Amino acid sequence: NDLFCEAGIEATSSSKILIKGGTVVNAYHLEVADVYIEDGIIVAVKPNIEVDDDVEVLDATGKYVMPGGIDPHTHLGLKAFGTEAVDDFVSGQAAALAGGTTMHIDFVKPINGSLTAGLEAYEKKAKKSCMDYGFHMVITKWDEVISEEMEIVVKEKGINSFKFFMAYKEYQMINDEILLEGFKRCKSLGALAMVHAENGDAVFEGQKRMIELGITGPEGHALSRPPLLEGEATSRAIRLAKFVNTPLYVVHVMSIDAMEEIAEARKSGQRVIGEPIVSGLVLDDSGLWSSDFVTAAKYVISPPLRASGHNKALQAALATGFLQLVGTDHCAFNSTQKALGIDDFRKIPNGVNGIEERMHLVWDTMVESGQISVTDYVRLTSTECARIFNIYPRKGAILVGSDADIIILNPNSSFEITAKSHHSRSDTNVYEGWRGKGKVEVTIAGGRVVWENDELKVVPGSGKYIEMPPFSYLFDGIDKEDEKYLSSLQAPVNRFKLST
Numbered sequence: 001n002d003l004f005c006e007a008g009i010e011a012t013s014s015s016k017i018l019i020k021g022g023t024v025v026n027a028y029h030l031e032v033a034d035v036y037i038e039d040g041i042i043v044a045v046k047p048n049i050e051v052d053d054d055v056e057v058l059d060a061t062g063k064y065v066m067p068g069g070i071d072p073h074t075h076l077g078l079k080a081f082g083t084e085a086v087d088d089f090v091s092g093q094a095a096a097l098a099g100g101t102t103m104h105i106d107f108v109k110p111i112n113g114s115l116t117a118g119l120e121a122y123e124k125k126a127k128k129s130c131m132d133y134g135f136h137m138v139i140t141k142w143d144e145v146i147s148e149e150m151e152i153v154v155k156e157k158g159i160n161s162f163k164f165f166m167a168y169k170e171y172q173m174i175n176d177e178i179l180l181e182g183f184k185r186c187k188s189l190g191a192l193a194m195v196h197a198e199n200g201d202a203v204f205e206g207q208k209r210m211i212e213l214g215i216t217g218p219e220g221h222a223l224s225r226p227p228l229l230e231g232e233a234t235s236r237a238i239r240l241a242k243f244v245n246t247p248l249y250v251v252h253v254m255s256i257d258a259m260e261e262i263a264e265a266r267k268s269g270q271r272v273i274g275e276p277i278v279s280g281l282v283l284d285d286s287g288l289w290s291s292d293f294v295t296a297a298k299y300v301i302s303p304p305l306r307a308s309g310h311n312k313a314l315q316a317a318l319a320t321g322f323l324q325l326v327g328t329d330h331c332a333f334n335s336t337q338k339a340l341g342i343d344d345f346r347k348i349p350n351g352v353n354g355i356e357e358r359m360h361l362v363w364d365t366m367v368e369s370g371q372i373s374v375t376d377y378v379r380l381t382s383t384e385c386a387r388i389f390n391i392y393p394r395k396g397a398i399l400v401g402s403d404a405d406i407i408i409l410n411p412n413s414s415f416e417i418t419a420k421s422h423h424s425r426s427d428t429n430v431y432e433g434w435r436g437k438g439k440v441e442v443t444i445a446g447g448r449v450v451w452e453n454d455e456l457k458v459v460p461g462s463g464k465y466i467e468m469p470p471f472s473y474l475f476d477g478i479d480k481e482d483e484k485y486l487s488s489l490q491a492p493v494n495r496f497k498l499s500t
């Protein structure tokens with residue numbers, strides 16, 4: 001549970017690795033094959049590869065060899081809620097690697113609205129990275145400077161997504177006018193618009209209502225922002241994205257209400273991506289009612305965990321294609337930080353852990369239970385994220401030429417989650433005591449074995465910043481839809497023009 005990266009424990013493994021005899025799984029195909037890696041790149045995937053003695057050989061017989069997980073939604077070292085998240089790019093990444101995630105995409109928070117200032121700060125935070133990472137950018141205000149900065153970060157800094165908060169009225173909520181401006185700018189740059197979808201004005205009202213009733217404990221958090229407020233904002237964002245005709249990504253889908261809005265939009269042909277997070281998939285709101293404040297407060301996240309039933313519906317939507325990939329929203333605070341809200345739930349820092357647990361919990365809950373196939377697992381935890389953020393097949397695949405970010409998962413082995421044994425700096429874990437089947441026994445990141453025999457061997461500074469180019473597949477054909485729309489307006493445009 002120490003800081004492995006800071007301790008400077010060097011990876012000992014060779015730059016040439018052969019993974020022998022495992023079942024190699026990609027998003028739409030699996031086969032028994034060997035995987036040969038040299039200098040961080042996969043150079044061969046086929047049966048019976050012969051190698052020299054200087055090659056490290058890992059036996060994967062009876063195990064799955066899969067692309068490392070990609071977590072599309074993390075907040076490492078986030079400064080918010082009057083404090084700073086405990087997991088930074090050192091401990092958060094150590095945790096990720098121990099859980100089979102080899103890349104994450106973190107949200108850059110602007111400084112006084114400035115994107116470039118925010119990005120500089122995050123570049124510093126990420127310097128000691130021991131795994132690959134990318135950035136999304138948050139938009140907190142709107143003017144010509146921000147609009148120009150958006151172009152710079154897309155064209156020069158490798159960022160292809162922007163998030164808009166429809167909640168957090170006191171900090172960073174934007175209104176519909178800014179949402180529209182932002183969506184238009186995203187579209188012109190080929191960048192993906194993302195939303196935290198809750199009606200922030202109504203949440204503010206709901207919070208006042210709870211405080212007036214004397215409900216100050218963690219349960220007040222969930223009671224003040226019910227699913228209908230998530231459904232309303234999701235529906236509004238979807239409709240505004242349709243009006244602009246740009247793709248939309250809804251982060252942390254926590255309720256049936258939001259999920260059904262996404263499903264309806266997708267059924268009508270709209271390009272909307274829905275990202276459930278692992279806490280929303282496997283937990284419910286019951287923990288918020290614990291009589292012990294530390295226990296209850298650890299479950300505070302926005303949008304909140306919902307009543308039992310929402311989680312099962314989100315799992316079903318993920319299994320059947322209405323939702324597309326799984327994130328974590330990893331934003332860990334320890335119990336002393338959560339205690340900032342001991343007298344008022346509005347002051348409890350929002351966020352839960354998950355970066356280390358996601359791969360195991362999705363396996364246990366979705367594959368082990370029989371809801372999805374092993375190939376689906378790879379698609380939902382890795383490949384689809386790489387496609388959406390336009391880095392496939394460099395990431396998200398075990399193909400010749402792909403980065404050697406690989407896990408070996410033993411389906412017959414088991415795992416247990418505890419705050420004592422996890423690698424996060426948090427003193428609590430929202431999945432405390434969870435036991436399940438399917439264990440990530442080996443993690444290879446950037447061609448090095450970084451997790452093996454329950455031990456981390458990571459190299460600070462070895463993680464690379466992954467530039468993500470604009471105009472992912474989600475933008476294909478958007479121009480044709482625009483042309484259709486414009487030609488449908490020809491008749492009214494010409495209606496009162498005199499014929500010459």
Ligand SMILES: NC(=O)NCCC(=O)O
Nearest residue numbers: 196301302329331350351
């Ligand atoms: N989700 C949450 O409660 N904390 C992190 C910030 C956000 O994603 O809203």
Ligand SMILES: [Zn+2]
Nearest residue numbers: 196252302303
């Ligand atoms: Zn959020």
Ligand SMILES: [Zn+2]
Nearest residue numbers: 073074075329
């Ligand atoms: Zn988040």
